[in-house]
Amino acid sequence: MPRRRSPAEAILAALQERRVLVVCGSGGVGKTTTAAALGLMAAIKGRRVLVCTIDPSRRLATSLGLGQLSGKPRALDLRRFAPAEGGSMSAMVLDTKSTFDAIVTRFAPDEAARKRILGNRFYQHVSAALAGSHEYMAMEKLLELSADQRFDLLVLDTPPTRHALDFLDAPDRLMSFLDTSVLRYFLRPYFVAGRLTLKVATRTGAMAFRLIDRFLGLQFLQDLSEFFLAFEGMYDGFKERAARVHALLRAPSSGFVLVAGPSPQALGEALYFHRRLGEKAMPFVAHVVNRVHPDPAQDEGGRKRGGADRSARIDPGLAGRLAEVFLDQQTLARAERRRIDRLEVDLRERPLLVPELEQDVHDLRGLRTVAEALFAGTTAGARARRRAPLHPGGPGA
Amino acid sequence: MLLDALLDKRLLFLSGKGGVGKSVVGTALALAARDRGKRVLLVEIGSSLEAARYLGAPPSGPRETEVVPGLFTVNLDPARVMDEYVRQVVKIEMLVRRILESPVYHRFFAAAPGLKELMTLGKLLVLAEAHERWSRRAQYDLILVDAPATGHGLSLLKVPVAASAAVPVGPVGHQARRILGLLRDRKKTGLLIVTIPEEMAVVEAVELHRLATAEVGMEAQGVVLNECQERIFSEAEEAQVLRLAAEGASGRLERGIPLAGALRAARRQVRRAKLTRFYQTRLKRTLPLPLVCLPYLFREEIGPEDVRELAERLAAA
Numbered sequence: 001m002p003r004r005r006s007p008a009e010a011i012l013a014a015l016q017e018r019r020v021l022v023v024c025g026s027g028g029v030g031k032t033t034t035a036a037a038l039g040l041m042a043a044i045k046g047r048r049v050l051v052c053t054i055d056p057s058r059r060l061a062t063s064l065g066l067g068q069l070s071g072k073p074r075a076l077d078l079r080r081f082a083p084a085e086g087g088s089m090s091a092m093v094l095d096t097k098s099t100f101d102a103i104v105t106r107f108a109p110d111e112a113a114r115k116r117i118l119g120n121r122f123y124q125h126v127s128a129a130l131a132g133s134h135e136y137m138a139m140e141k142l143l144e145l146s147a148d149q150r151f152d153l154l155v156l157d158t159p160p161t162r163h164a165l166d167f168l169d170a171p172d173r174l175m176s177f178l179d180t181s182v183l184r185y186f187l188r189p190y191f192v193a194g195r196l197t198l199k200v201a202t203r204t205g206a207m208a209f210r211l212i213d214r215f216l217g218l219q220f221l222q223d224l225s226e227f228f229l230a231f232e233g234m235y236d237g238f239k240e241r242a243a244r245v246h247a248l249l250r251a252p253s254s255g256f257v258l259v260a261g262p263s264p265q266a267l268g269e270a271l272y273f274h275r276r277l278g279e280k281a282m283p284f285v286a287h288v289v290n291r292v293h294p295d296p297a298q299d300e301g302g303r304k305r306g307g308a309d310r311s312a313r314i315d316p317g318l319a320g321r322l323a324e325v326f327l328d329q330q331t332l333a334r335a336e337r338r339r340i341d342r343l344e345v346d347l348r349e350r351p352l353l354v355p356e357l358e359q360d361v362h363d364l365r366g367l368r369t370v371a372e373a374l375f376a377g378t379t380a381g382a383r384a385r386r387r388a389p390l391h392p393g394g395p396g397a
Numbered sequence: 398m399l400l401d402a403l404l405d406k407r408l409l410f411l412s413g414k415g416g417v418g419k420s421v422v423g424t425a426l427a428l429a430a431r432d433r434g435k436r437v438l439l440v441e442i443g444s445s446l447e448a449a450r451y452l453g454a455p456p457s458g459p460r461e462t463e464v465v466p467g468l469f470t471v472n473l474d475p476a477r478v479m480d481e482y483v484r485q486v487v488k489i490e491m492l493v494r495r496i497l498e499s500p501v502y503h504r505f506f507a508a509a510p511g512l513k514e515l516m517t518l519g520k521l522l523v524l525a526e527a528h529e530r531w532s533r534r535a536q537y538d539l540i541l542v543d544a545p546a547t548g549h550g551l552s553l554l555k556v557p558v559a560a561s562a563a564v565p566v567g568p569v570g571h572q573a574r575r576i577l578g579l580l581r582d583r584k585k586t587g588l589l590i591v592t593i594p595e596e597m598a599v600v601e602a603v604e605l606h607r608l609a610t611a612e613v614g615m616e617a618q619g620v621v622l623n624e625c626q627e628r629i630f631s632e633a634e635e636a637q638v639l640r641l642a643a644e645g646a647s648g649r650l651e652r653g654i655p656l657a658g659a660l661r662a663a664r665r666q667v668r669r670a671k672l673t674r675f676y677q678t679r680l681k682r683t684l685p686l687p688l689v690c691l692p693y694l695f696r697e698e699i700g701p702e703d704v705r706e707l708a709e710r711l712a713a714a
Contacts, residue, residue, distance in 0.1 A: 027546045028416010032597075059414075062597050125563035133511075134552070160415050160546060223564055261416065264698055265447070296662035297655065310641055311648030311656045318637075319650050321629055325666045326650075326659040328695035335697035360672065362596040 007286035007352035008378045014255045014285045015042040020146055020154045020248065021285070025259035026269040027160035030290040032059040033361050034259050034354075035157035037370040039089055042153050044371075046084030050145060053157040054094040054138040054167065060157060064091055065363030071095030073150075081368065090151070099137040109233040122227040135170040139245045146248060165276060168249060171242040178239045255285035260343075260351070262292050262336035267343050274347055287351035288374070289340055294355050295333035296326050399619045399687040399714050404430055406587040406618070407535065408525045408579065410542045412550035413591035414601040418623040420447035421699055422591050422691065423543040425707035428452075431467040432712060435538040438469045438524065442517060442545060442553075453701040461524075469537070471524075475513035478520045514556040515569070518576045525579060547601045554580060554613045580615055587618040590686075594625060594669070594676040603683055617686055621711075622677060625690040626669040638663045669693070689714040 005013070014021060015038060023035040032053060039051035050073055053060040061069040064076065073090035101118065108114035117123055145154050158164040231238075248254060256277055260270035270287060277284050314322070344350055354373045361370055403409060403426070411423045424447070427439040439448050441457050449456040454464035457472040459481070464470050480497055487493050496502050527536035544550040557580065560573035580586055588609055592602035602620060609615045630638060642660040649655045673690075680688055691710055694703050 026415065028414055028598075059597050059601070062600050122563045125559040159548065263416075264450075266416070294661075296658040296665075299657070307645035307647055309648035309656075310644070310646035311650055314637075314650070314656075318630070318634055322638075322656075322659040322663055323650050323654050325629070326654050326662040329662045329665065331697060332695050359668075360596045 006378070007288070007350055008375050010286045011038065011257060011288075011352065012041075012375060012378060014257075015153065016045060016047070018153065018253050018255045018285075020142070020156065020251075020254040022156045022158060022249070022254065022256045023259060024158050024164045024256060024273060025160070026261075026266045029259050029261035029266050030354075031160075031259045032157050033063045033367065033370060034257070034288055034290060034374075035155050036060060036063050036091070037367045037374060038257065039091075039153075039155040040078075040081070040364070040367050041371040041375065042155070043078055043087045043089035044081050044083045046087040047152045048086065048150065049089045049153045049155060050148070050151040051089065051091045051155045051157065052094065052141070052145060053092075054134070054141070054159065060091055060093060062362055063367065065366075066091075069093045071098045076364065078364075081364075094134070094138055094141055096134050096137045099141050100133065103137075103140055107234050107237050113230070113233060117230045120227055120230050122223045123230070135167045136174060138167050139170045139174075140241060143241055143245050143248065164273075168276075168280065168282070171246040171249070174242045175239055175246070178235055178242075250281055250283070252283060255283050257285050257288060259288045259290055261290055262340060264339060267339055270351075271343060271346055274349075287343075287347065287349060288354060289343075289351045290354045291356040292336055292340070292353045293329060293333045295337070296329045399689050400426075400429060400433075400711055402618055402687070403587060403589065404433060404435060404539060405584075406539065407537075407585040408521065408540045408542070409587045409589060409618075410544045410550070410554070410615075411589045411591055412544045412547055412605060414593075414598040415546035417591050417593045417598050419546075419591045420543050421451055421704060421707065422589075422621050422623055423541055424448050424451040425691075425704050425711055426589070427468055427539075427541050428465070428704065428708035429711045430539050430541070431465065432708065434467070436467055436469075436536070438471060438537040438540045440521065440524075440540060440542045441470070441472045442543065443474050444472070447543065451699065451701060451704040473517050473520055475517045478516045479513060481520075482516060511556045511560060514553050515560055515573060515576070518553070518557060518580075519572055522576050522579055525585070547605050551605065551608055551612070554609065554615065558613060577614075580613060583616050586615065588615050590617050590620045590684075591623055592620060592676075592680070593623050594673040599676050599679060602680070606684055606686070617684075619687040619689065620680055620684055622673075622680060622688060622690045624693040625673045625677070626666060626693050628670045628674070630663065630667060635667050638667065 021038065023031050023038070025031045035053070036051055039049045043049045051060065052073075053069075061067065066074075069091055071092060071094065073092045075088065075090045078087065078089055104114055104117045108117060142154075142156065145151070148154075158167055258270050258273055258277075260266040267289070270289075274284065274287070311319075340351065340353065352374065354370065357366075357369060357373065359366060359369070361367060409426075411419050411426075413419055420441075423439060427437045427448075430437045438461060439457075441448055446456050448454070448470050449464075452464055452468075452470070454470065455462075457464075457470035459472060459474065459477050461469045461471040483496055483502075484490075484493050487496065521540065521542065524537065524540055528534065529536055545553060557573040557576040561570055561577055564570040564573070590602045590605055592598045606617050606620075609617060638660055641656070642664055646656055646660065650659055677688065677690065689711065691707050694706075696703055
């Protein structure tokens with residue numbers, strides 16, 4: 001039987017072959033850092049990479065050591081990493097408001113429609129601020145960027161799991177909304193007369209509407225109706241693009257990297273997400289478990305060892321505290337190891353383990369260390385280390 | 398001191414970067430408040446397992462449940478909050494079912510941005526204003542909301558701002574303004590920022606503080622720096638540890654504890670303790686808020702006793 005590809009090899013292959021890599025996971029597990037490190041690795045290997053974060057908290061800039069990123073791709077200086085011919089990396093964050101504005105500008109049937117939308121009070125507030133519109137815009141942006149000829153690989157950093165699922169479901173939700181009769185009600189000027197005179201096909205539908213009226217009020221319905229009317233002529237476009245995103249997320253040229261941390265919650269979410277990906281028929285690439293605490297009993301290699309026995313020189317007070325620190329970290333490391341082994345059994349998939357680094361990662365150099373740690377076991381990792389030895393001791397040194 | 402200021406509030410949101418331990422801190426704070434004789438409601442939004450894990454109680458459900466005397470939990474799943482609202486308004490179960498199954502209802506609320514968030518906040522408003530039937534005593538002295546992580550937490554809090562501006566009249570605007578009034582009521586409502594001694598978490602904490610003030614008009618009451626590692630080696634000892642590690646010293650301290658391994662562990666501890674001090678200083682300098690530090694817990698899994706320990710730390714702070 002052929003040897004099964006290791007997760008690191010699977011990710012490396014994806015970095016070289018695919019067009020879209022989506023990085024998902026629960027909060028605080030290092031998704032953004034992983035996405036940026038993967039992007040950096042692909043760029044070093046010669047691809048033109050764009051890393052885009054759709055998380056409304058703007059961590060990507062911090063992880064790259066930049067003060068600010070905008071809704072436009074910003075090229076990073078990779079010279080010190082001596083990337084292969086043609087390799088480059090840019091980074092950007094999703095700006096919901098400007099993405100929405102750009103879509104309106106681009107797809108509005110005429111100037112009057114564009115003005116009507118951009119001037120709509122509801123639009124002005126909804127497009128900028130509301131939680132749900134973020135996912136729709138992420139979807140639109142993904143489509144736009146995936147067609148951008150300046151880049152070969154798009155690495156997408158998503159919000160924490162639950163919201164990442166919101167994002168992955170967004171195309172279906174939007175298509176289903178645009179398909180229903182709900183929208184059609186809004187597109188008839190029922191509300192403008194100031195009275196709700198609906199002729200709804202079903203009695204329950206009518207009741208649902210009366211309920212919406214009672215809760216939301218006529219003014220809101222009128223505003224909403226105007227808002228929807230303003231977009232008239234653009235709906236087929238929205239629907240068509242949502243369908244394309246739906247397909248793009250399932251295409252063989254796309255792939256999902258699931259990132260977890262070693263905590264029970266994060267590993268549990270990874271398992272859940274893996275199942276959901278399977279249900280949605282979205283192409284899974286590999287699991288990464290970040291920031292695994294090393295067992296202090298195990299030598300990580302790369303350091304001097306075999307020196308003289310110095311245990312007798314340590315005074316008892318210090319020896320006691322040293323032992324305590326050792327046991328603390330060992331307890332943690334072993335518990336994590338057991339949980340990861342269990343996950344492996346449940347997933348029938350070996351995760352890629354990345355050790356907790358002693359340094360906080362918040363610049364390109366740090367990212368390089370993460371990339372090295374990710375691919376430590378592969379030939380590419382070894383080559384990357386040879387080319388530019390940043391940390392002679394390897395990760396954790 | 399910080400605890401006193403927090404217990405003064407009726408409604409308290411906890412937010413911060415994902416993975417900093419908001420739920421552990423929230424649960425510990427709920428316990429600490431309850432120990433001071435408060436009736437506390439711990440609210441989870443859309444996830445029901447965290448508080449349960451830390452309290453050794455069954456997962457929180459859609460109804461408030463007393464899991465420890467004086468401490469209630471509830472899980473506000475935005476979709477269910479909406480359904481519950483329909484139940485209250487319509488009352489007839491058969492009709493309720495038909496409405497909830499109707500595609501018009503379902504797709505409208507699934508697709509409309511912000512509505513679910515507004516409903517969820519509306520439910521918090523109701524909970525914050527609830528009184529016992531026969532007395533004027535509030536049903537809960539303190540409602541602690543384990544809010545989503547920074548980005549989504551802020552989006553949630555911004556919904557009433559946007560809604561009240563987008564729909565100035567009518568029930569939605571009215572509701573949004575009432576919610577906003579509560580969020581901005583500095584006597585009743587507060588925000589507790591949770592973070593850990595790491596760059597990104599601290600950057601987000603500072604940003605959360607700024608944006609909550611600027612975009613929502615909410616004032617933060619304090620910062621909890623979780624997962625702190627105290628200094629346990631003196632400077633001379635640190636130097637000795639580093640020297641021995643560089644030498645590659647061998648031998649063993651006691652049974653099962655090789656010196657080389659202990660030195661590796663000590664080196665990590667020294668780094669983390671240094672980072673802890675660094676970010677403590679930075680937070681004190683950048684955020685004009687009371688700061689409480691909670692220790693990193695080296696446990697197989699955080700359980701009820703650990704949360705109790707944290708609660709006592711919070712009470713002493």
